[in-house]
Amino acid sequence: MITKRTAKIKRLKNKMSSEELSQRGLTKKGITIMDFEFFPLHSTTLKQYKKSNIIPNKDYDKYEVRKPDGILVDRANKSKPKVIAVLEYKKPSEFQTDKQKREAIEQCNDLCQELEAQIGIITDGIVTYWINPNHPDKNNEYKDRTTGKKRSFSYILNDDKQRLQKKLFIKESDKKDISKLDDETRETYRLVKRILEETNNKNSILKATEKTDPTPLARSVWQSIYISTKDNPTACLYNVVEIFIFKFLSDLGVLKGVNSFDYLLKLYKTEDSKTVLKHYAKTCREEIRNLFEAGDDGTTIINGTIFVNKDGSPVLSQATLFKDTIEKYAKFGDLRNIDKGFKTKLFETFLKQSKDKSKLGQFFTPRKVVKGIVEMADVDKAEFICDPFCGVGGFLLEPFQISQNLKNKFIPKNNKINPPVKLLGYDTGREDNDEQKRTIILAKANMLIYLSDLVEKNPTLNEEFSKIINNTFHFLSDSNLGTLKETERFERNDDKPDLIITNPPYITSGVTTIRKQIEEDGLTDYYKNSGKGMEGLCLKWIIKNLKRKGQAFIVLPDSIFNVFANKVLRDEIKKNCYINCIISLPAKTFFNTPKKTYVLGITKKDCDEDECENLKQDFPVFTYLVSNIGETLDINRFEIPENDLDNAKNLFNQFKGSPNNFQTDDPRCKLQPIEKFENEKYWIIDKWWSKEEKEKLGISEKEEVFTIDEFKEEMKNIKENFDKLNKILEGL
Incomplete structure (x- = not known):
């Protein structure tokens, strides 16, 4: 029998639930996190959520009065809202013993299954568990304490089959643009999307990320360009790298619309090859140069001269070869998730098959030597790493391969890249010598490839990556002395590099001229x-x-x-x-x-x-x-x-x-x-x-x-x- 007092208390609670939605301004829309809405409420019942059309409109029976600590909802279709995740927060004192943790997980799973959610997240802010309520596991069967239903769930596992325990973090601010999300919220959003894509009612194990090794593609493109143009192999390599960057940035979504690889590819259905090449030269390529601006030395990440001349105009005689190149890249597929090995062997691959070894070899140290030396150096302890004669940058970039700690220092924080370690590389040449400039351009392109996994996760931070790349590699052209002229670059001891790794040039001819210049200066x-x-x-x-x-x-x-x-x-x-x-x-x-x-x-x-x-x-x-x-x-x-x-x-x-x-x-x-x-x-x-x-x-x-x-x-x-x-x- 319901007394007047009981009914009054019930009405008061419902009013409080309604007031929480109203006071937080969430009656019409939750906190926007890309395509999801987040409701971090603690006093709102399922009945009230249902009344506000936030969750599916159905009878939740005894669960009508339950109050989830938070829900993540997809309301793209307003008439059919879909609950993505249910959050269960506990105080650390309530989440210590195995029994307490188990009860909290089961409590979350109950709500997940009633709401038909795909993910359950249980945390005390220190330890976090992620569960799949739709994948039954006999080891996790239990009887629902509210309805007596028999329920089950599976823990979501990493690709190493260990329980996923990544911390949950959602900052309460409306953001529809992923680049404007704070770092932790962005990572949480990406993880949720990944779980939705990779788990189902038969699987709760996340897939290992498949890595792409574009070496066969790059080799095939290089051979086609070399055979067709008879140009020097080094120049062919520049163009392989340029088109690679074009496709890579398009796959990441950095290049969009008319600037993208896919748009260019579709143009071949309606336009001739020369028109498409013109579009690349005047539209796509210019966008890359705008996104990754040249440094103070005038160099950027692209400068091929087979498809586009040094003035930026299309070389129309190579339109057919350009089409063949684009089709090869299209056939290969997505260039995201580049294999770690490709980053280190890109230049070496072409050097080994090139008859022009002396030309490329003059600024290339074999990768085996680079790796061995870098692993002898204490790169993790260094605050300033310098290669004063850097060539294509191997000694400065290899540390990213061997030290995750170093790479983590370049992870963007609040959309800025301010690593506590400095990298610096110099290469030398004449301002009017495009061939000499391309060495540093290759180094800059190489750095973009080495940082590809960070670029992939932060595709809108092109200005930040451009700044880091330009601050790292410098082309010195104001003196024949090159680096040797930089005698006042580091005035104080504290300004100097604490780690130098390098392979300086060994020449005897021309040294007399250099020494005369030293005397004159x-x-x-x-x-x-x-x-x-x-x-x-x-x-x-x-x-x-x-x-x-x-x-x-x-x-x-x-x-x-x-x-x-x-x-x-x-x-x-x-x-x-x-x-x-x-x-x-x-x-x-x-x-x-x-x-x-x-x-x-x-x-x-x-x-x-x-x-x-x-x-x-x-x-x-x-x-x-x-x-x-x-x-x-x-x-x-x-x-x-x-x-x-x-x-x-x-x-x-x-x-x-x-x-x-x-x-x-x-x-x-x-x-x-x-x-x-x-x-x-x-x-x-x-x-x-x-x-x-x-x-x-x-x-x-x-x-x-x-x-x-x-x-x-x-x-x-x-x-x-x-x-x-x-x-x-x-x-x-």
């Missing part, structure tokens, strides 16, 4: 004791600009270590730095030279320059002989399992933790006392293994090979030394 004292060759000047710049206590890993030719004229430079290294390692790389490691090279690892001493000589190194130097880098060293560069560089990397990472206590039985590794570097005239570490030791390692002694320029330089050095000796003898 008043930089002679700055580059004093820089030895011979371009690499000596580069190494001097590195030592000068490395932050105190900062580390550098530099790929250098053997001339730094075995030429008498470079002794002054070796003395500079000892004076200003601690020598951490010298790793011998095999001849022919690089595509364009048989030159013997080494990896030098140093740490800048923490002292003023005039006091550095007093700080003595008190630990040994890690040295290692590498014969294999994980690929053949011939023209084909086939993958092989043998990789001494990988072993060297692993041992060095152990060594640097406690240099004076490190021990190993690897015969390729020796710890050399620092005194050896004081007493030995040359630092060719290979000679510090006996002939017998090398034979056991399968290393054969080879005669030293000089290029013509190197031979001339060596003869010049010998003559200079004889002249000095004659002067001494004449004075006796």
Whole structure:
């Protein structure tokens, strides 16, 4: 029997429920989150929701008076609202024991099934459970305490089959544009959409994201362009990358409408090939340039010159080839979710099959070498990573592949990208030389590809990504000295990079001109004791600009270590730095030279320059002989399992933790006392293994090979030394 008092209380509760909807201004519309509406109410009953046409209009029986803590609804069809998710919030004190958690989950599931919702979310703000109320599981069967119905549910699982426990976060502000959602709400929205797409009444396991490897596509397009145009392979690569970016940005929804790949593809049904190419050049391409504006150096992420000339006009003679290229990309499909491996092997793939290896090789370090060196460096600890001679940017971008911690620093926060780590790369050339400019353009395009997963999740933040890319890579054209001119870039020690990873250019011809320019610019004292060759000047710049206590890993030719004229430079290294390692790389490691090279690892001493000589190194130097880098060293560069560089990397990472206590039985590794570097005239570490030791390692002694320029330089050095000796003898 219902008393007057009971009826009055019931009417009062219904009034409160109605007032909550009214007071929050949610009687007509919930908080908009893209295509959903969110109702974060605690005192509103299902009956009141039904009356306001927020949930389906049906008899909820005993559940009419139940009050969900929140519901997410799709009301695209106002006459048939659809509940997407039911939220159950608990105080942490009410969500501690297994029994408490189970009861809360069952309570949420009851409402989910009554409302025909697809997702149940149960949380105390610390721990979160996601359930699928439509997928029965015998392990989760129970009897509904309200109606006595037999119910069941399944936990939603990640692709690793572990329970999904990602925190729920929905900021209460109307947003129909995903780019305007705050970061946490955007992630929650995406997760809900993913669950809706991937779960059903027979499955509660989220799919592993399928990765796309466009290498076969890129290779096919490159071959078609190369065969059709007979242009140099490097220029062909620029165009492969440009069309790749066009398709990629279209797939992400960054390029829309008339600017998109799909629109261009449909044009072929009504227009001829030349008209379509004109549309690409004047509309699509211009939009890419507008979205990703050029930096202060005038370079952006695209600059192919086969389909479009340097003035931006279409090359109509290539309209048929352009159509063939577009159709290949269309046939391949979606370019989202790019495979991690593709990012690192894009340039290497073309380099291996190109007859023009010397041209591309001059600014390309093999990926195996890049990866090994980057994994030796403490990229996670670095605040400022610099490659002063960056080429296509491998040393600055590889850290994104090996360190998720570093990549997380570039995740947008509130639609801004302000990472606490700085990346900086320089490349040099003439302002009027488009070929030289394209190296930095490739680096910028490469960075966009490396950050593709972040771009995919934040497709409207093109200005932010453009800013990061332009702030990272710089084309220096105001002086023939390039990076060597940048002597005042870092005025204070705190402004300097604490990690430099680089492969500077090794040339002997033309160095005289560079040294004359240095003299004319008043930089002679700055580059004093820089030895011979371009690499000596580069190494001097590195030592000068490395932050105190900062580390550098530099790929250098053997001339730094075995030429008498470079002794002054070796003395500079000892004076200003601690020598951490010298790793011998095999001849022919690089595509364009048989030159013997080494990896030098140093740490800048923490002292003023005039006091550095007093700080003595008190630990040994890690040295290692590498014969294999994980690929053949011939023209084909086939993958092989043998990789001494990988072993060297692993041992060095152990060594640097406690240099004076490190021990190993690897015969390729020796710890050399620092005194050896004081007493030995040359630092060719290979000679510090006996002939017998090398034979056991399968290393054969080879005669030293000089290029013509190197031979001339060596003869010049010998003559200079004889002249000095004659002067001494004449004075006796």
